[in-house]
Amino acid sequence: DTGVSQDPRHKITKRGQNVTFRCDPISEHNRLYWYRQTLGQGPEFLTYFQNEAQLEKSRLLSDRFSAERPKGSFSTLEIQRTEQGDSAMYLCASSPGGGPSNQPQHFGDGTRLSIL
Amino acid sequence: AQSVTQLDSHVSVSEGTPVLLRCNYSSSYSPSLFWYVQHPNKGLQLLLKYTSAATLVKGINGFEAEFKKSETSFHLTKPSAHMSDAAEYFCVVTSLTGGGNKLTFGTGTQLKVEL
Numbered sequence: 530d531t532g533v534s535q536d537p538r539h540k541i542t543k544r545g546q547n548v549t550f551r552c553d554p555i556s557e558h559n560r561l562y563w564y565r566q567t568l569g570q571g572p573e574f575l576t577y578f579q580n581e582a583q584l585e586k587s588r589l590l591s592d593r594f595s596a597e598r599p600k601g602s603f604s605t606l607e608i609q610r611t612e613q614g615d616s617a618m619y620l621c622a623s624s625p626g627g628g629p630s631n632q633p634q635h636f637g638d639g640t641r642l643s644i645l
Numbered sequence: 646a647q648s649v650t651q652l653d654s655h656v657s658v659s660e661g662t663p664v665l666l667r668c669n670y671s672s673s674y675s676p677s678l679f680w681y682v683q684h685p686n687k688g689l690q691l692l693l694k695y696t697s698a699a700t701l702v703k704g705i706n707g708f709e710a711e712f713k714k715s716e717t718s719f720h721l722t723k724p725s726a727h728m729s730d731a732a733e734y735f736c737v738v739t740s741l742t743g744g745g746n747k748l749t750f751g752t753g754t755q756l757k758v759e760l
Binding site for chain 2: 533562564569570571572573574577585620622624632633634635636637638639641
C-alpha cells in the first residue's frame, strides 16, 4: 500500500493559464474523490468517481473545471483559464468499492495551486 | 443536509494535560462521523471513525471520541497531549452519493501544545 499520490505538490502559474493535476489512488480502490481546501477552511467536495464513471459534481466545479478517470485508475483535474480564486490546495482521496459506502477515505498530500 | 460545527477554532494545552476538541453534528439520519488530522502542508490522516457500532470509538495515537445522539455531539479527547499532536483537526460527517460517500468537513480546530 503506497498511499494516494498526487502530482505536482506545488504549482505556480499566471492568471489565465491552464493547469492539470494528477492523482494516483491506492491500487485496489475504485472510488476516487477530489476536494478543494482554501486557507483556514476545511476541504470542500468537488467530484466523485466510481471506477471510470463520474457520479457526482459539486456546484463548486464551474465549467472551467474538468475531471477525468479514463481507465478507472489515475485521475486528472484540469482548470482552464485560471483565476485568483482558484488558489487553493487540491486534495485527492480514494476508498475501496464493493463494501459499505461509508468506508474511510485515504487522502494524498495535495497539490497546492498559487495563481499570480 | 449533513453538517458539523467545530466549536473552537483554536485550542491550546500544555504537554501532558488532557485534550478536548468539540464537535456537534446535524444529520437527517444516523450519521457516519470521522475525525481527521492534518499536519502543515500535508494531506489528511484518519484518526477514528464512528459507523453506528460502539458509541465510544478508539483511534490512533491515543485519541478517542464518544458519539452522543441526545447531544448530537462527537467530541475528540486524549488523556495526555504530546508535542507531536500539534496540528489541525477536522470533524467530518458523511452523506451518501451514488454509492460513495461525500465528506462534509467542519472548519477545523487548530491544536497547539505547549511545553
